[in-house]
Amino acid sequence: MAEAAIQLIGINKSFGAVRANRDINLEVERGTIHGIIGENGAGKSTLMSILYGFYQADSGEVHVGGKATSIHTPNDAIAAGIGMVHQHFMLVENFTVIENVILGAEGEPLLNASISKARSELQRLEREYGLEVDPDAIIEELPVGLQQRVEILKALFRGCDILILDEPTGVLTPAEADHLFRILKMLKDEGKTVVLITHKLREIMAITDTVSVMRQGTMVATRKTSETTVEELAELMVGRRVLLRVEKGEAKPAGVKLSVKDLTVKDSRGVVMVDGVSLEVRAGEIVGIAGVAGNGQSELIEAISGIRKAEAGTVLLDGKPIDVTGHADPGELRDRGLAHVPEDRHHVGLVLAFEEAENSVLGYHDKPQYLRGPFLNIEAIHADAREKIEKYDIRPANDRLKTANFSGGNQQKIVLAREIEQDPGVLIVGQPTRGVDVGAIEFIHKRLIAMRDAGKAVLLVSVELDEIRSLSDRILVMFAGRVVGERGPEASEGELGLLMAGVERQEAAE
Amino acid sequence: MFDTIIQLCDATLRVSAPLLLACLAGLYSERAGIFDIGLEGKMLAGAFAGASAAAVSGSAWVGLLVAILAAVALALVHGFASITHRGNQIVSGVAINFIVAGTTIILGQAWFQQGGRTPSLAGAARFEGITLPGAEAVRGVPILGPIYSELLSGHSILVYVAFLMVPLTWWVLFRTRFGLRLRAVGENPAAVDTAGISVTWLRYRAVIITGVLTGMAGAYLSVAQNAGFVKDMTAGKGYIALAALIFAKWKPVPAMFACLLFGFLDAASIRIQGSPVGIVTWLPPLVLLVTALVLLGYAKLKMLPVILGSLAAGVVAYLLAVVLQPYGPPPVRVPVQLINALPFILTVILLAGFIGKAIPPRAGGVPYVKER
Numbered sequence: 001m002a003e004a005a006i007q008l009i010g011i012n013k014s015f016g017a018v019r020a021n022r023d024i025n026l027e028v029e030r031g032t033i034h035g036i037i038g039e040n041g042a043g044k045s046t047l048m049s050i051l052y053g054f055y056q057a058d059s060g061e062v063h064v065g066g067k068a069t070s071i072h073t074p075n076d077a078i079a080a081g082i083g084m085v086h087q088h089f090m091l092v093e094n095f096t097v098i099e100n101v102i103l104g105a106e107g108e109p110l111l112n113a114s115i116s117k118a119r120s121e122l123q124r125l126e127r128e129y130g131l132e133v134d135p136d137a138i139i140e141e142l143p144v145g146l147q148q149r150v151e152i153l154k155a156l157f158r159g160c161d162i163l164i165l166d167e168p169t170g171v172l173t174p175a176e177a178d179h180l181f182r183i184l185k186m187l188k189d190e191g192k193t194v195v196l197i198t199h200k201l202r203e204i205m206a207i208t209d210t211v212s213v214m215r216q217g218t219m220v221a222t223r224k225t226s227e228t229t230v231e232e233l234a235e236l237m238v239g240r241r242v243l244l245r246v247e248k249g250e251a252k253p254a255g256v257k258l259s260v261k262d263l264t265v266k267d268s269r270g271v272v273m274v275d276g277v278s279l280e281v282r283a284g285e286i287v288g289i290a291g292v293a294g295n296g297q298s299e300l301i302e303a304i305s306g307i308r309k310a311e312a313g314t315v316l317l318d319g320k321p322i323d324v325t326g327h328a329d330p331g332e333l334r335d336r337g338l339a340h341v342p343e344d345r346h347h348v349g350l351v352l353a354f355e356e357a358e359n360s361v362l363g364y365h366d367k368p369q370y371l372r373g374p375f376l377n378i379e380a381i382h383a384d385a386r387e388k389i390e391k392y393d394i395r396p397a398n399d400r401l402k403t404a405n406f407s408g409g410n411q412q413k414i415v416l417a418r419e420i421e422q423d424p425g426v427l428i429v430g431q432p433t434r435g436v437d438v439g440a441i442e443f444i445h446k447r448l449i450a451m452r453d454a455g456k457a458v459l460l461v462s463v464e465l466d467e468i469r470s471l472s473d474r475i476l477v478m479f480a481g482r483v484v485g486e487r488g489p490e491a492s493e494g495e496l497g498l499l500m501a502g503v504e505r506q507e508a509a510e
Numbered sequence: 511m512f513d514t515i516i517q518l519c520d521a522t523l524r525v526s527a528p529l530l531l532a533c534l535a536g537l538y539s540e541r542a543g544i545f546d547i548g549l550e551g552k553m554l555a556g557a558f559a560g561a562s563a564a565a566v567s568g569s570a571w572v573g574l575l576v577a578i579l580a581a582v583a584l585a586l587v588h589g590f591a592s593i594t595h596r597g598n599q600i601v602s603g604v605a606i607n608f609i610v611a612g613t614t615i616i617l618g619q620a621w622f623q624q625g626g627r628t629p630s631l632a633g634a635a636r637f638e639g640i641t642l643p644g645a646e647a648v649r650g651v652p653i654l655g656p657i658y659s660e661l662l663s664g665h666s667i668l669v670y671v672a673f674l675m676v677p678l679t680w681w682v683l684f685r686t687r688f689g690l691r692l693r694a695v696g697e698n699p700a701a702v703d704t705a706g707i708s709v710t711w712l713r714y715r716a717v718i719i720t721g722v723l724t725g726m727a728g729a730y731l732s733v734a735q736n737a738g739f740v741k742d743m744t745a746g747k748g749y750i751a752l753a754a755l756i757f758a759k760w761k762p763v764p765a766m767f768a769c770l771l772f773g774f775l776d777a778a779s780i781r782i783q784g785s786p787v788g789i790v791t792w793l794p795p796l797v798l799l800v801t802a803l804v805l806l807g808y809a810k811l812k813m814l815p816v817i818l819g820s821l822a823a824g825v826v827a828y829l830l831a832v833v834l835q836p837y838g839p840p841p842v843r844v845p846v847q848l849i850n851a852l853p854f855i856l857t858v859i860l861l862a863g864f865i866g867k868a869i870p871p872r873a874g875g876v877p878y879v880k881e882r
Binding site: 111 | 684686687690691693694697698701702703705706872
């Protein structure tokens with residue numbers, strides 16, 4: 001067996017009463033890509049943060065390159081040759097690329113000297129790994145894919161042998177993710193060790209050599225990727241069998257519930273993001289909008305749900321217009337039976353500092369069932385919240401807990417429970433399972449299908465193509481603000497991918 | 511008229527110097543992500559400690575040193591509250607202002623029994639003006655002579671230090687490793703932390719620099735500009751310095767221009783205090799100011815054309831006023847309060863749209879806590 005690059009022995013870590021890591025043992029072989037997979041909150045990120053010196057383990061040993069190494073600060077980790085690309089980038093947004101790369105590793109007290117040294121080093125890394133990026137570009141003006149590349153360059157610039165990536169593809173388009181994987185393979189060929197943390201099974205199967213599965217703070221299994229299957233990994237992650245494909249019957253579309261005609265929406269910079277989009281959603285069907293993030297899907301559903309003002313166009317809800325170009329009032333739309341599960345649950349969907357129960361009625365809190373005279377009926381709200389917790393299996397089952405303390409998947413269930421339980425005629429859902437673990441995804445998908453079967457109109461936006469394909473009865477593809485094609489659910493991934501990339505229909509057919 | 515302008519500019523330099531020191535002090539702290547509303551308090555403490563030490567020791571330099579120590583001590587209190595204990599930076603700053611406002615009077619009375627004042631300073635106990643080499647020799651040269659000997663020469667050492675701090679600060683911020691890290695920690699401390707640099711130590715160094723500079727500003731007020739400490743002698747200069755800092759978008763060179771502008775208003779208010787002023791006196795500065803605002807706001811020009819353009823407009827207005835004087839309106843009595851309020855009014859107007867959005871350092875005011 002080849003030499004171990006990293007060995008973790010008996011790592012324990014608790015945050016208060018929560019045991020994030022229990023007795024973790026892990027061995028990562030040198031020169032391989034090692035995947036660590038698990039649901040949200042399984043303790044993957046905590047484990048890697050311990051390895052990077054961001055947190056201290058309560059007990060346990062870390063061996064790097066065969067030697068016991070004590071890592072107390074990120075500095076120790078860097079010195080031991082460990083680099084990390086965090087899920088949320090650790091970049092100074094208004095600095096240039098090169099300033100970010102040298103930060104903390106300047107070497108000289110004066111910047112001119114260190115910048116010119118770094119410049120030639122960056123050129124070398126660019127040649128060796130194809131990591132092209134303009135060293136003088138400002139970070140916030142770069143797309144996320146390039147920002148991530150800067151993070152990788154930061155680690156390589158510090159001479160790392162072991163690169164840890166925490167959920168690297170969460171923010172990337174499929175093409176950017178493919179590029180990232182090519183880079184990771186190149187790093188592996190150069191003898192570097194890569195640790196990839198993710199909750200996406202497909203990535204694990206596509207790129208890793210070995211995979212370790214974590215569940216509820218423990219390491220449950222390590223497998224050679226070539227000797228395992230998606231189904232086995234999913235079962236190990238969740239602890240039971242999961243349906244990766246939702247089972248659903250034929251759709252029985254009825255009358256048009258939501259009709260959008262020639263809708264044009266600009267974003268805050270004045271750029272046209274939605275360019276004359278028309279679509280219809282009927283009762284009893286799920287219409288999925290596929291597209292690479294940033295092609296207008298977000299602005300489209302924001303305009304329909306009254307959060308963003310549209311430039312032009314008409315939207316009819318049950319045949320009656322919504323004043324999308326004027327003062328559409330989300331509260332009034334809610335009363336008219338249009339519910340919206342926003343893409344960004346942290347900023348738009350929830351008040352994280354509120355109790356679970358408060359969030360579970362937010363926006364509907366002026367309905368008579370939650371009021372007693374002019375005051376909130378606290379008992380009724382809590383009873384209602386407990387009912388939803390039960391029905392949606394929200395964990396922990398504590399309606400008085402601060403919403404920020406729930407995991408991403410459970411926060412999403414709080415929003416879904418709130419919107420679905422009001423029994424709306426039309427449900428607009430943005431990224432229903434972003435950052436949500438496998439078990440919760442299955443549940444959320446089933447709820448959406450149930451909505452459809454109950455004769456509701458569902459408009460679904462997601463960047464996860466699998467999700468769109470398995471849920472939708474009709475798929476619209478958006479590119480550069482326009483709907484560039486409509487397909488049935490049987491459309492292949494490749495066909496949709498070409499549409500999403502902006503390849504015209506005729507070319508796609510050829 | 512030329513003499514008046516020279517005198518006014520001379521006074522502007524003198525009153526701008528403490529503003530500038532305080533403003534740069536705030537710049538270091540806020541660039542590192544620690545908001546400091548306590549500039550006023552630290553300056554006042556510096557003024558009191560400086561004047562007391564100078565009175566007791568008879569040396570202005572001892573006064574300066576003690577002023578710096580006092581202000582640094584308060585800066586460390588602010589740092590302890592807001593960096594180590596992640597307290598609210600505004601509350602901590604305001605608390606320091608209040609404590610100092612009261613303590614200086616009580617201690618002053620207890621130590622010197624002069625109603626909160628410190629004894630009058632004279633001779634070596636005070637920073638005197640420095641005559642630059644050749645100042646006397648060139649005095650007779652037209653135009654340039656008075657500019658050198660009256661305007662540039664004859665200030666106390668701290669005035670020169672204040673203005674030299676501008677290029678120095680620029681160099682430190684944008685050309686040194688320390689400056690890069692300082693700016694980074696004010697924008698995204700997590701990036702600094704994961705790069706293996708201590709956020710805490712970096713921020714402490716920033717607030718210590720703030721202490722040193724506010725101490726110098728305070729010492730200037732009581733040991734150089736005036737001959738002793740008088741209660742509340744900072745009179746809001748710390749807040750004006752903060753306004754100037756926002757105005758200058760946290761950049762050193764614009765900070766100097768902002769302080770000069772506010773200093774000019776202050777100097778002008780002293781000159782016109784009480785006496786009615788004719789159109790020749792009030793029209794040119796008014797036109798100058800309005801032109802500067804319009805050029806900054808609508809034409810979005812750089813600093814240099816703005817300054818030249820508004821000066822030119824001022825000269826034209828002056829000529830116009832001279833012509834109009836015989837027919838013009840009678841002299842008016844400008845309320846001093848209005849002039850004193852101008853820096854704040856200006857800041858509000860400018861921030862409300864003339865200079866665009868002033869974006870503070872992104873991590874400003876937020877204590878750094880590792881995730882979770």
